[in-house]
Amino acid sequence: SLSLQPFEYPVCTQDGTVFDILSILPWIKKYGTNPITGEKLDAKSLIKLNFAKNSEGKYHCPVLFTVFTNNSHIVAIKTTGNVFAYEVVEQLNIKPKSYKDLLTDEPFTRQDIVTLQDPTNLDKFNVSNFFHVKNNLKVIDPEEEKAKLDPSYYLKNTNTETRETLLELYKEFKGDDILAATMKAPEKKKVDKLNAAHYSTGAVSASFTSTAMVPETTHEAAAIEEDVVRYQYVKKKGYVRLHTNKGDLNLELHCDMTPRTCENFIKLCKKNYYDGTIFHRSIRNFVIQGGDPTGTGTG
Structure with a gap:
């Protein structure tokens, strides 16, 4: 078991x-x-x-x-x-x-x-x-890990003819080892219980059908993008205080509805990106507009 x-x-x-x-x-x-x-x-x-x-x-x-x-x-x-x-x-x-x-x-x-x-x-x-x-738990056996380096480890049942053919190929095609040494596997993202997808990376099938891929024999869960994982836990509103020459404005941000947009706005505020912005237009109960009073796109 x-x-x-x-x-x-x-x-x-x-x-x-x-x-x-x-x-x-x-x-x-x-x-x-x-x-x-x-x-x-x-x-x-x-x-x-x-x-x-x-x-x-x-x-x-x-x-x-x-x-x-x-x-x-x-x-x-x-x-x-x-x-x-x-x-x-x-x-x-x-x-x-x-x-x-x-x-x-x-x-x-x-x-x-x-x-x-x-x-x-x-x-x-x-x-x-x-x-x-x-939970993908296992006890690593050093001898088994060493044996996995030999491709023959994954051949469970082979007849005599198959073994002789593979041995002949191994003797003749030494260039594969040199090619494999020059190939570098892409850096793998760390997968845990929070960012593990319900589908695999597809590396096994890709390496099986393409000689340009590094051989892969084990299925691994794909890693979901960090933003997707983080944003699903955002359930509350965000708040920003805007200091103007007419007084302070408390702005409510719908972080639970548009998390990426709100995160971008908050980070720009922290970088003082909007400091000194001149608001040149105000539409009552709708919007105030600033940053490009000439409408030229140059600010």
Whole structure:
């Protein structure tokens, strides 16, 4: 659930969320939380799981010998960590009320049955709801980051012919390394929860379709312009006091309606841009006009 990859050394939480111990321990050491729910998590509360495998290396129920699939109802026993199909536990433990592990004969209670996978409850596997996915949290592995520098890292499954072809290309076209060294990626804007857009930068698709782009393999949220982010929080009016030879005028600015215009006006006032302005025309209850009495545009 954390690495989104098949596990090698499975453990689970008290609510049945499965992790690979090599992934969850560094996370707990850094954050001390459950990466799925965001709640506090202690390494001591993790349950070591014992999955049985058949001769083909596939996980299966050690009693029914049926291979586990995405549609299997899978449970584990807390006290032993043994994993079974729910049908077996229901028929041989729950209904006869004989709560003993089917492999070790160790006693347990009904509360010790943990559901790892229930095909009727798919919300548990909705990756978009995972705490670490929504908050873009991760534990950086130095070895993995180093491996990412090699393009072959992103080739999950390749046949022998493909590997040989790529190796041949790598030997022949050394010029790509020189070209890549001269290319500089554009400076990226810092993205946080306030300025993150609901769409990506498009760098992945652009680098895939154009050889002029720096190769990019990870999707990143685009950064919304700073003005757009700031202006949406402006909810109040602004006020400016204009000193004239006839007295002071208090001006109300509709910052909540025209934030950019009002910001521009206030900044110019702070720079004393309007000092000494001569108002040559006054239209009652409408507007006063100044700054260009000749109408020539030269002031």
